[in-house]
Amino acid sequence: MTEQAFSARLTSRSIRSFVIRNGRLTKAQAAAIDTLLPRYGIEYCEDQLLDFSAIFTQENPVWMEIGFGNGDALIDMASRYPNTNFIGVEVHEPGVGQALMGIETLSLQNVRIIQHDAIEILQHMIPASALQRVLLFFPDPWRKKRHFKRRIVQKDFVELVADKLESGGVLHCATDWQDYAQWMLDKISTCERLENQNKTGGYSSRPEWRTRTRFEQRGERLGHTVSDLLYTRI
Secondary structure: OOHHHHHHOOOOOOOOOOOOOOOOOOHHHHHHHHHHHHHHEOOOOOOOOOOHHHHHOOOOOEEEEEOOOOOHHHHHHHHHOOOOEEEEEOOOHHHHHHHHHHHHHOOOOOEEEEOOOHHHHHHHOOOOOOEEEEEEEOOOOOOOHHHHHHOOOOHHHHHHHHHHEEEEEEEEEEEOOHHHHHHHHHHHOOOOOEEEOOOOOOOEOOOOOOOOOHHHHHHHHOOOOOEEEEEEEO
16 A cells, blocks of 8 residues: 555544654555455454454453554564554554564564554444553654644543553553653643552653663663553553
8 A cells, every 4th residue: 555545544543643654665565555464463443343363263361552663662572462453553554564573573473563543443343441552652742832733641631541441451652752751741740540650740660571672772872761651450
């Protein structure tokens, strides 16, 4: 699918948390999309709820990572936790292609990719209380004040995630931009169905299972403080 054709599918919402950038798609990534996406991908289909037991052929918990970049964390988690199923969501073709190559190299059977807008996927394809974890690692911080409306973490997004988490499920966000960390803290704390795992109301320590991403390592080299926020669905 061309970038122009993919962009044309994303016109129903006026404000989005991403833009389709002209990233360089390598021959290997393009080949992976052509040959592997039919095997490991799920086509976006409005108002068709996913049946995870049919997709994965086993009744394991499902984690959803939104905006997986090149798939480093997604693939690492899937390889370390074979008894957990993973849905990876990404809109950028180079990242999708790179992740597909990693999935194929490790012969991972517990990962599926959806190349579409995460909010529309949550709205139209994810059943209520179906996810054990929703992971949002280092999303675009949209640093200019006039762009704050593009940040994915907004009140409506948080309420939507709460709808899709099972009781005891976890929303886990991480960012290396301190003002966005505070923004996340403020927005998520408005949801009465989500309880901060830090009983003092602040940030949490990075769990051992969360892979350190390339974005995180770059931020640390620049002297940024990394903040993790973990909230439990009550």
